[in-house]
Amino acid sequence: MSAAALLGACAAAQAVDAEVDRETHIRLASSVLKIEVLNRGGGYSLGSGVLIDRDEVVTSCHVTRNAQRIHVLQGGLRLAATGQSAQMRRDLCVLRVPGVLGQVVATAPTQSLKAGDAVIAVGYTGGLAPYASAGKVIAKHRHSEGQVIRSSTSFNSGASGGGLFDTQGRLLGILTFRMRGAEGQYFSVPSDWIAPALHAPSAFGPVGPLEGLAFWEATDAAQPPFLQAATLKAQQQWQSLAGLSRRWAHEDPKDGDAFHHLADALEHLGDLEGAEGALTRSALLEPDEPRGWLQLGQLRARMGRLADAGQALLRLRALAAAAAPHATEWADDLARLLDKR
Missing domain, CATH: 1.25.40.10 (Tetratricopeptide repeat domain)
Incomplete structure (x- = not known):
């Protein structure tokens, strides 16, 4: 599949949130944050992130790859990311954001996930407000010591780095890319990949541009x-x-x-x-x-x-x-x- 046929979801289409009940939406949205990136050469890009620990937010590396500065927007606050741990090939980055508030999520392994399981995607589709979409797991695909999740939970521009949750509110994956012009082709990288980004020696470096491509962007x-x-x-x-x-x-x-x-x-x-x-x-x-x-x-x-x-x-x-x-x-x-x- 050419990279042109695969789209990251870091840039507009506002949808109506009619699939997820209000209580669930509010509960999950408290853990999902808006990411604002000042790119080298000027210009901004927007994405989403999920609060996974105190002062630590996970997002997609294709959101932050050209960053000179990264801020998490929360209410009226703009909180600066002071460090970044990047797995560019896996398209998974963890940001260190001192003072960020919200509900820290629990993660769940993807091993027991089955086709037909109910899941919920939450991200800043269109960059305006957290949008939640309910759907089901369609398949899991083995890759890089994990399982990439394909689901019917629609997401679009601005949602990259948002969360794919189970019905208990546990984080299963990070919303990453979709296939152009195809239904039920929304892909999330597994939450199992987060731990290596956190626990590798000298994992966190300064915020700055990243080199390389994500696996789904390759030729x-x-x-x-x-x-x-x-x-x-x-x-x-x-x-x-x-x-x-x-x-x-x-x-x-x-x-x-x-x-x-x-x-x-x-x-x-x-x-x-x-x-x-x-x-x-x-x-x-x-x-x-x-x-x-x-x-x-x-x-x-x-x-x-x-x-x-x-x-x-x-x-x-x-x-x-x-x-x-x-x-x-x-x-x-x-x-x-x-x-x-």
Whole structure:
């Protein structure tokens, strides 16, 4: 995916906050702050940040990369950042901001997060006021010893560096970028990456311009395979997607995402047996992920393998009994499909 097709969310589109109840909005907004950056060469850019500890605010490095000075705006105050710990490649920066006030957030690991989990994005979309958007996790993508979260929680210009929260108000990720012209393609880097920025020796340096690019800004071949796959899928280049997915699976045979994309490509190419094999591998690598079992059951039903589709349904029922999000709904969908057969 070219960097032009991916957009950071650090610059206007005001949306109506109609999805998140007022109490939740107020509670989460107390932890999300507006970031103002005076860039080298003049000019300002705006973004968002999340209060993660006393005097420490996390944001996206692409918001601050050209900074001469950084301020956190809070009420009528402009509080200066005195230091910055940057992981530019991961697009995660922690600012030291003495005197900043607000509700420090708790973080939650992304490991137990599943497709279908409810999430809330909060950031300064349009740079005016904190905007909250409710949505669901669509997928997680392994990258750099973590899992980048893709969700349906919309965010736009000014929201970069804002927070992706679970329904308990715990920070799951930092709003980072979106895919141009695509629904459900909003990406957040994981909160698991914050600790290295805080605890590395001599982590904090002076505020100043940063060198390098974030992983999602790289040229096509240098991007993570999940982003390359997203581009090929959007362009319906199924042969190329199959080739990429096979190389990806060979290099990382424990990544179920690779087999999931391979199955998608093979199904569109008419190789249903190959697609079924790839989806089976993906489901076995991620046995607690309901989405994979749903898609496997649907494909097997399409192939007329109703008994095998029933096995996928049983797995969904078991996940539903374990209170897996959306497993009950998806099991009912698959059961209705099988009844029609």
